[in-house]
Amino acid sequence: MADNFIWLRGEIVRQSQAFVNVLSPAAQFGLNVFEGIRCYWNAEEGVLYAFRLQDHLHRLLQSSRIVSFESPYSVAEIERSFRHAIEANDFLCDTAVRLTLFGDGEGSWSSCEPISMFIAPMPRARTDLRKIPKFAACVSSWERINDNVLPPRAKVGANYINGRFAHLQARRDGYDLPIFLGADRKVAEGAGACLFMVRSGELITPPTTSSVLDSITRDTVIRMARDIGIEVRERTIDRTELYLADEIFLCGSAAEISPIVSVDRFEVGRGEPGPLTVDMLHRYLAVASGVDGRYPDWRTAVNRSKAGSRSQNEPEVCGR
Numbered sequence: 001m002a003d004n005f006i007w008l009r010g011e012i013v014r015q016s017q018a019f020v021n022v023l024s025p026a027a028q029f030g031l032n033v034f035e036g037i038r039c040y041w042n043a044e045e046g047v048l049y050a051f052r053l054q055d056h057l058h059r060l061l062q063s064s065r066i067v068s069f070e071s072p073y074s075v076a077e078i079e080r081s082f083r084h085a086i087e088a089n090d091f092l093c094d095t096a097v098r099l100t101l102f103g104d105g106e107g108s109w110s111s112c113e114p115i116s117m118f119i120a121p122m123p124r125a126r127t128d129l130r131k132i133p134k135f136a137a138c139v140s141s142w143e144r145i146n147d148n149v150l151p152p153r154a155k156v157g158a159n160y161i162n163g164r165f166a167h168l169q170a171r172r173d174g175y176d177l178p179i180f181l182g183a184d185r186k187v188a189e190g191a192g193a194c195l196f197m198v199r200s201g202e203l204i205t206p207p208t209t210s211s212v213l214d215s216i217t218r219d220t221v222i223r224m225a226r227d228i229g230i231e232v233r234e235r236t237i238d239r240t241e242l243y244l245a246d247e248i249f250l251c252g253s254a255a256e257i258s259p260i261v262s263v264d265r266f267e268v269g270r271g272e273p274g275p276l277t278v279d280m281l282h283r284y285l286a287v288a289s290g291v292d293g294r295y296p297d298w299r300t301a302v303n304r305s306k307a308g309s310r311s312q313n314e315p316e317v318c319g320r
């Protein structure tokens, strides 16, 4: 296990020394709100960019509000701590960061304090464009949680047990991943990623009221697609539309753009990642890493090579 540095309760500690009380609401009931944030290494510039950091921090505080957590930190303070955590590790490589506000101390599922925070960066490479993955999906018999049960809009640790049931069932049944239907029996999302389908040249995704997380990658895809003249519609999707789609992909900070090549064993298109999906994946990574300089507000420089810009062939530095 890489013993990376973690920011925990205002201090930088090794992961092996980052402790939480076993009787805390976080440990017992999954009482936490979190963000998974990706940072992309730009070798040409020698800069590590966090992707849509401000949007993630904004959503973190929205999740806190829904679960009645009073965040002890402002957005500016969290951003400072985020930089501190990255600098402590001095990662000069693609990085995933788990940023979590959690129910600390000893308490129950209804405890509202104390709330603590950790920020844990770890190296994580982006999707390899020479080996784009292909996923076989099934429509899960597990239903997506909804706004009156466990609101999917809040990124709460406990919500992910819903994803666990669906994911493990999908794997047992020989699929790579599940697609959830909501209580309305319409398509919601994957277990940890939002869904897009392409039909007749149009990009279609369920609305944010369809039991989905208000995904930042979903918003990124919508904006990039519209900017290149692709029609995007936010509307409910029936299960059998998935069987007729020309292309389907999941998207998320972790998933990036993940092509689905079959649903319930129905081939999607030709059973290969479709052209729009592959194009979107290329565009997404180029924008997120700053190789494509458009959308500058989406990138925050969080670390720099001391040696200045580096050649593409130089190895990345993933920790010390």
Ligand SMILES: Cc1ncc(COP(=O)(O)O)c(C=O)c1O
Pocket (backbone or CB within 6 Å): 036, 189, 190, 191, 192, 193, 194, 212, 213, 214, 215, 216, 217, 218, 251, 252, 253, 254
């Ligand atoms: C349940 C769920 N849906 C969708 C997403 C995608 O959200 P984002 O694009 O903001 O990472 C995630 C990932 O964090 C998720 O956990």
